[in-house]
Amino acid sequence: MATETSTFRIQELATAKSLSAGYLENRRSVYWENGIPEKDYSKSTGFALTQRQEQLVYSKRLHPEYQGDRPSPIWRVSRRAMSATPSQRISDLAQSKRLHPDYRQCRRVMTMIPTSTLRVRPSERIQFLARHKTYPPLPIKHNSDWDWGEWETDVNSATKTASASAYVINLATPKQSHSQYKPPKDVQWSVSKEALSHVASERMLKLARPKNRNADLEDYDPRAWNVSMAALNAKATPRIEELATPIPRKVRTKK
Template sequence: MATAVKSRRIDVLSTPKQLPPGYREDRRSVYWVDKLPPIPGAEGTTQFVLTDWQDKLCGTKPVNAQWTGDRPTPIWKVSQAAQKAEASQRVVDLAGHKNCHRDYVPDRAVRTKVSDAAQTASCSARIEQLAKEKTFSALPVKESWEFDCYVWDPEISKSAKNARCSDRLDNLAEPKRYHRSFQVARPVMWSVDDSSLKAIASLRIQQLARPKSRSKYETFDPYKVSNGALHARPTPRVDELSAPIPRKVRQKKQTGGGSS
């Protein structure tokens, strides 16, 4: 009797996985339902039921009755009437090219031909004078400034050097005088004269400069207002001056609030 061959671990792992009981293949529909369709089709898919309006909306757009398909070739036969047709005057006008502006001048060529009159023309004396280059005279540079051309001696005529101004110009050239009460600013430090240093205050100034003497039993409150000041009444003139200007007085707005 043959002995049973013991299975190896690799043989157990190589066996395919067994399908569970009640397994069914994936449905061909793109969606998933919890229960089978009520009316399964021939291939097991759901059979949809549409209304007449839904069926009409799902249909293709009808083609126009006058629509003609594309021509099979860009070359087609032209009818005899089209060959013998004559365009109206309006079509002829529209088919004509656009005219240029009356002042339009075409571009000149790069090489232009000079006329014989221009070649033999002679300029006037004024044009020759304007065509000459401007000449400048040498600047009278000072001898001590030979290397600086921006400094030169101003040529002042002898008549200008010996000229005398009028009395009016002489008066205008005088500086403005100070006010008769003008005083020059005093220096920061100045000397005090001997009379001021040796001056002695008079008896009256000494009395005014001495502080008020009070006894040690006298209590003085500088912030206490006297009874006379408390009961004082301003005069009618003071009341008039203290009142605000009438044009700057604004009445308060009274809002009509209802009482509860």
């Protein structure tokens, strides 16, 4: 019974979906053959707002104690306000903020140096740091007219007559190219007659043939597939039947 049910389910899924009665082939919904259809403005849509939407339509109300901007920067102050005594909290807030004890004002462009600073004697460390950086002299030979080709070499005579060891000579020898190394070919080269008259093998013809992609472009009919008898008579396991069962929350009835 499970095999017949699974076979019927596979056949049902393999069946192509039927087209609707008003389906038109090769016609998109965003294009019209006779231009843009005219819109009927005689009918109007009636809107119904909820009580919450009606409340959101109105602008926000001002605070009951809100007072607008005064018409002029000069206004009349009452006698009671002029003779009122402020509290200790208002007096503390009215005082200006004190500066930091280490705060220093901006100096002038021309700073006046006191006489005591001018007469102070710097330490040895400050004198060492105050010295300018010295550079080694340029390697220039005297009486050479600035021509480096006339300079005498500074290499020791023993160094010039020294002989290198076998290991140094081995390292100094340039690396030889591979025995099968071939230099790059020219853009144009001559082809031999044997290569022109050579007959390619079947394997070479098969590799030279471009890949056929017609199978990817064709629309296969799933009903034309051949299913083996072993697949038709196969019995699904309980786990496969559980996975094949559609999820109840995703099942929707068609209108």
